[in-house]
Amino acid sequence: MGGSLNRMRGNMQPRTSHLLVCTVVGALTAALVAQPTRADDIGGGEIILEADPAPLWDAIDPVFQRQLEQRLDTLGFAPAIRNKSLGVTVVDITNIDAPRVAAVNGDVMIYAASLPKIAILLAAFERIEDGSLQLTPENERLMHLMIQRSSNKAATAVMDLVGKEYIAEVLRSDEYRLYDVTHNGGLWAGKDYGKAGLWRRDPLHNLSHGATAMQVARFYYMLETGELVDEEASSKMKELMADSAIKHKFVKALDRIDPEAEIYRKSGSWRQWHADSAIVERDGRRYIAVGLCEDQQGGRWLERIFHVMDALVMESPSTQVARVEE
Secondary structure, three states: OOHHHHHHOOOOOOOOOOEEEEEEOOHHHHHHOOOOOOHHHOOOEEEEEEOOOOOHHHHEOHHHHHHHHHHHHHOOOHHHHHOOOEEEEEEEOOOOOOOEEEEEOOOOOEEOOOOOHHHHHHHHHHHHHHOOOOOOHHHHHHHHHHHHOOOHHHHHHHHHHHOHHHHHHHHHOOOOOOEEHHHOEEOEEOEOOOOOOEOOOOOOOOOOEEEOHHHHHHHHHHHHOOOOOOHHHHHHHHHHOEOOOOOOHHHHHHHHHOOOOEEEEEEEEEOOEEEEEEEEEEOOEEEEEEEEEEOOOHHHHHHHHHHHHHHHHHOOOHHHHHHHHO
């Protein structure tokens, strides 16, 4: 395997110096093996894990959380929350070293259509880092089309270059843990974006293209902190996520709020499933917004929910922006 995945498997020094030793049973081991495995097929054992590079579950802010829940309830989303057809995560990263998180059904895995193309992007840059793929003008063009225009043809071409099994291995690696059975899964891209090409559905929920709101938020947090491959690769991936050509959902809502704001984004839509995700930068503040839902009106849902997430961040005390203003 290339240098990047060797690093993931512990053959090189880990990027994070702190190691966590934990005793786990069943499901956790399934997340670390090279092939998808049923959680109940694995025995227990002691495993040394690299410290989580984006432990957002530990950063839930009680006030932020209560406000998100109350505002979603006011908008009438309580039934969707109860039946788990809606997952939302918002992360105030104005102070990147002290993120504030609120999530509703953050660990519920939902079909996410084109949103998991961000997983293909990450795996491609891991290939580039280990030298098995070159960032040629043609490959960059394909990535641009895959992310900014959500081209299924381009996404399938990049998947073919990278390898579906490799994508899954990157997602489940200890370095990222973007698909983790201890958190009910996460990002998964196990099929071409076409009629054929299924490699493997995710082990927990049988989804070809799935996500949880918290794991998508972790992707963006690591992108912003330069932990996806390295700072240079993270910067390039973020650049590719700018200037979305699809002006709906989060982009449509943000244009109404602040047309001058910056947004780095990937969405997804198929039948009744709708997803959107972004880093937003405006008026000295930064935040991550993620929404996943299953409803025919899901696109409209995400517009309304984006207004809630934006307001929660922008109404935060001014102390939250101190680091940005310094």
